[in-house]
Amino acid sequence: MARVVVFDETGGPQVLRVVEESAGDPGPGEVRVRIEAFAVNRLDELTRRGVSPAPIRLPHARLGCEGTGIIDAVGSGVEGLGVGDAVLITAVPDMTSNGTYADFTVLPAARVIKRPAGLDPVKAAALWVAYSTAYGALAEKAGMRPGDHVLITAASGTVGLAAIQIANQIGAVPIAVTRHTAKKAELLAAGAHAVVATDSEKIAEAAYSHTNGTGVDIILDSVMGPGLADLAKAAKRITGTLVTVGWLDPRPAPYPSNAITTHRYMSFEHTLDPAAVRRIAAFLFAGLRTGALNPTVDKVFALDEIGEAHRYLESGQQALGKIVGVTATAA
Numbered sequence: 001m002a003r004v005v006v007f008d009e010t011g012g013p014q015v016l017r018v019v020e021e022s023a024g025d026p027g028p029g030e031v032r033v034r035i036e037a038f039a040v041n042r043l044d045e046l047t048r049r050g051v052s053p054a055p056i057r058l059p060h061a062r063l064g065c066e067g068t069g070i071i072d073a074v075g076s077g078v079e080g081l082g083v084g085d086a087v088l089i090t091a092v093p094d095m096t097s098n099g100t101y102a103d104f105t106v107l108p109a110a111r112v113i114k115r116p117a118g119l120d121p122v123k124a125a126a127l128w129v130a131y132s133t134a135y136g137a138l139a140e141k142a143g144m145r146p147g148d149h150v151l152i153t154a155a156s157g158t159v160g161l162a163a164i165q166i167a168n169q170i171g172a173v174p175i176a177v178t179r180h181t182a183k184k185a186e187l188l189a190a191g192a193h194a195v196v197a198t199d200s201e202k203i204a205e206a207a208y209s210h211t212n213g214t215g216v217d218i219i220l221d222s223v224m225g226p227g228l229a230d231l232a233k234a235a236k237r238i239t240g241t242l243v244t245v246g247w248l249d250p251r252p253a254p255y256p257s258n259a260i261t262t263h264r265y266m267s268f269e270h271t272l273d274p275a276a277v278r279r280i281a282a283f284l285f286a287g288l289r290t291g292a293l294n295p296t297v298d299k300v301f302a303l304d305e306i307g308e309a310h311r312y313l314e315s316g317q318q319a320l321g322k323i324v325g326v327t328a329t330a331a
């Protein structure tokens with residue numbers, strides 16, 4: 001029997017419960033992964049609360065859109081993967097059916113890739129969603145090039161920290177945004193070229209002063225909300241690009257009126273495409289090898305503490321980096 005986190009109704013962290021059930025067998029083209037560690041993502045919280053854009057299958061819905069572990073069973077027709085392979089899960093489009101908050105999950109083989117040797121399960125669990133999103137939005141969508149000034153909101157969040165490292169890996173110049181002056185030193189230590197703290201500075205003014213008055217080439221925004229129009233003023237006129245990836249502020253977001261290119265990025269645009277997954281993995285694994293990329297883990301919880309992990313995510317006490325859950329089998 002295997003433990004799995006399920007919920008029968010949407011609501012607060014108390015709806016999550018751990019049950020024991022069969023691990024399930026992989027069908028044709030599928031693999032079963034013995035999960036070692038999984039990340040707790042904002043999308044999971046939205047799904048649990050019932051406000052995710054994707055359909056939620058109740059009752060007995062599962063949760064968790066990324067994780068890492070060891071393949072322990074392989075269905076017919078699977079090539080290039082075998083029992084004992086350490087893997088990263090690259091996309092869980094229907095997490096309420098095969099979510100990763102569990103000892104095991106069964107997925108199409110196309111949804112996993114081999115985990116780089118030497119990457120421990122906890123760091124591996126903190127890698128894929130944050131780094132593939134930051135890479136996809138900045139490199140593939142906004143066309144980030146060496147020397148570009150890149151303004152990154154919610155920079156102490158998981159996508160933001162990944163974006164700082166990826167910008168540095170490419171030779172761009174990351175400028176971090178936080179709401180708290182107290183976080184400036186940590187963000188500079190995390191690789192930001194400069195930090196704008198919105199409790200004491202205006203974003204667009206600060207961005208112009210950090211770019212000799214030109215404005216930034218790219219804005220990566222995880223926040224949206226009413227601040228979006230002002231944020232967009234930080235971009236270079238005409239040639240600037242705004243790419244939004246998140247909605248940490250759920251209030252309505254006014255569309256920017258200055259003449260810049262805008263994109264809305266969803267990671268499934270790339271993570272369900274095997275060719276894009278190969279490109280993303282090649283870039284991220286090269287960065288891990290050189291040390292340019294190093295996933296930041298904020299706090300680790302046991303699978304049985306999942307309610308507490310969600311309460312922590314919602315508390316706003318998150319310091320820097322990812323909240324990770326581990327099963328008993330994690331290293």
Ligand SMILES: NC(=O)c1ccc[n+]([C@@H]2O[C@H](COP(=O)([O-])OP(=O)(O)OC[C@H]3O[C@@H](n4cnc5c(N)ncnc54)[C@H](OP(=O)(O)O)[C@@H]3O)[C@@H](O)[C@H]2O)c1
Pocket residue numbers: 041042043129130133154155156157158159160177178179180183222223244245246247248249265266267268318319321
């Ligand atoms: N498009 C996609 O495919 C995709 C993929 C992954 C994530 N996302 C989305 O991207 C967003 C960021 O994800 P994440 O994992 O980086 O989140 P996260 O790690 O939870 O980000 C936490 C940080 O965001 C900042 N923040 C929180 N609420 C804020 C608010 N209302 N206004 C301004 N800043 C706020 C805080 O930084 P300070 O205290 O320093 O300000 C906080 O430390 C989420 O909305 C998530 O759902 C989208």
